[in-house]
Amino acid sequence: MFVDKVKVFIKAGDGGDGMVAFRREKFVPQGGPAGGDGGKGADVVLEVDEGLRTLMDFRYQKHFKAKRGENGRPKNQHGKNAEDLVVNVPPGTTIMDDDTGEVIADLTKHKERAVVAKGGRGGRGNTRFASPSNPAPELSEKGEPAEEKYITLELKLLADVGLVGFPSVGKSTLLSVVSSAKPKIADYHFTTINPNLGVVSAADGRSFVMADLPGLIEGAHEGIGLGHQFLQHIERTKVIVHVVDMSGLEGRDPYEDFKKINEELKQYNMRLLERPQIIMANKMDMPGAEDNLKVFKEKVPGEYEIFPVSALTKQGLKELILETADLVDNTSEFPLLEEQEQQERVVYRYERQQEPFTISRDDDGAFVLSGPEIEKAFKMTDMSRDDSVKRFSRKMRHMGIDDALREKGAKDGDTVRLLDFEFEFIE
Structure with missing residues (x-):
């Protein structure tokens, strides 16, 4: 069977978590921070294999998930970076973002590659947060969430x-x-x-x-x-x-x-x-x-x-x-005809910068926070540690979320939701 168009889901690897650790050495009564950074998550890479002629394999495997980076270790040891997930495609494959229709890459030559989803960076260990005012922080980052998306693969035959x-x-x-x-x-x-x-x-x-x-x-x-x-x-x-x-x-x-x-x-x-x-x-x-x-x-x-x-x-x-x-x-x-059109088309337009956060109301009256920047910051915060929670609160204030909630009518004790987490608004 010949397959020339298929839709697949890809997810790159999340970054490894940073670690909170301290030096434990003989005759060093108050060892400093020694938590290592997490490793980088794996990218999802599509590579041309001239031995393939159809997209048949993608009929049976439509989900590709790369490995996450290794967590940081004690003694300032960096977590291991994950190896990229390489997916083979036939020559003549055009890769498009399924949501936007944008062409990500057009692969025609043997061993030609394209990174279609980037892995997240590793979270920082507590060594990175040491300062004169806080020489022994109990603070670290979780790994950065990786890209995930649906892509469409379309095969256009390479024939003379x-x-x-x-x-x-x-x-x-x-x-x-x-x-x-x-x-x-x-x-x-x-x-x-x-x-x-x-x-x-x-x-x-x-x-x-x-x-x-x-x-x-x-x-x-x-x-x-x-x-x-x-x-x-x-x-x-x-x-x-x-x-x-x-x-x-x-x-x-x-x-x-x-x-x-x-x-x-x-x-x-x-x-x-x-x-x-x-x-x-x-x-x-x-x-x-x-x-x-x-x-x-x-x-x-x-x-x-x-x-x-x-x-x-x-x-x-x-x-x-x-x-x-x-x-x-x-x-x-x-x-390719699409490439010719793109080379000849020049469009001048103002692209509005994406808002770092938005605030809406749920049916029960709770305020709902959403947006790529605030959600990413939340996912990289270790909510089990007080220092991390305080740092996240400062980040929210710096982004202007507190003032924006007040403008929306938030009062002391109101519920604020962010993804699956709820907290109270405190004046």
């Missing part, structure tokens, strides 16, 4: 040549004849529902990768039929081989087929028509094909090269493959 055309025009037959690929071949529409890849060898020893893609129909650019599943794969190809059924056995006009397919490519993205395109006039062994070809040549613009071919009898295949190999050699790689 893409075969386009209506269903049942002979694309799969062509691939099976010119390569060792064994695509399913039958006389009904949409026999090919998943892309097939094959390595094609020309008569002079050159080779290239050809993709047999599901057949197009009208409205494909709007997602009708196998529309977007097909069109996303054509984006990376250098050369397009347009397969046209010259026999017209199904009552279709070859020239109208040619126009409709190119219109679908144009509607999806006009830049697809910038790629070199060869017309393969297929099924020339069938009755009436020669007459249809004459009419076809009169109507088609002169910039297109037409090769009369019979994939079944192999007539004309040698010339077609040699010309395709020449075009592959002489055509540089096209950047």
Whole structure:
């Protein structure tokens, strides 16, 4: 089975907790602080493995959680950093943030990497909080919470040549004849529902990768039929081989087929028509094909090269493959369509800075604190130690939370909630 799009959950490793410890040495009656810092949590890294061809593995494992950093140790020993979690993906994988739709990375080359979720830093041990006014603090930090998110992986095939055309025009037959690929071949529409890849060898020893893609129909650019599943794969190809059924056995006009397919490519993205395109006039062994070809040549613009071919009898295949190999050699790689658009688009806008906290009211009248900055500070606070709680209270005052609660009408003894923790507001 071919899988070309999947949604997965990833979570990097939290940082290790810092430690509260003191020196315990002979003849040192009041040893100073000696708590070590926690280790850094593991990043989640996606790496290209050229041996993979689909995203099939992600159908069975959709959650990836990296290890947290090791906690700090006595004698100022730093906790061990966790090793990164490396997840292998096939070449041609585009990674997007599922919430924002933003492209995080586009991985195309073997061993190319992208960090998609960063691990949290380790919490500081009590040695870091020593000061002249408090030389022996019982204060440490918990590890920083790591990034977690849903991402979408989308595979766009890395092929030099893409075969386009209506269903049942002979694309799969062509691939099976010119390569060792064994695509399913039958006389009904949409026999090919998943892309097939094959390595094609020309008569002079050159080779290239050809993709047999599901057949197009009208409205494909709007997602009708196998529309977007097909069109996303054509984006990376250098050369397009347009397969046209010259026999017209199904009552279709070859020239109208040619126009409709190119219109679908144009509607999806006009830049697809910038790629070199060869017309393969297929099924020339069938009755009436020669007459249809004459009419076809009169109507088609002169910039297109037409090769009369019979994939079944192999007539004309040698010339077609040699010309395709020449075009592959002489055509540089096209950047992804999304990349081109991003390079050309310049947007000037004011981005509002995210508020460090927000205050709302629950149904029971309690004040609810939320926001990335205050929640992160809370998670890194050891609430079992008085010094840590006092430090957190000072941080809240410094952020302006006390004043904001008063403005919202908070009075002495009111309940304030932060995540799963409740405390009283005290004037």
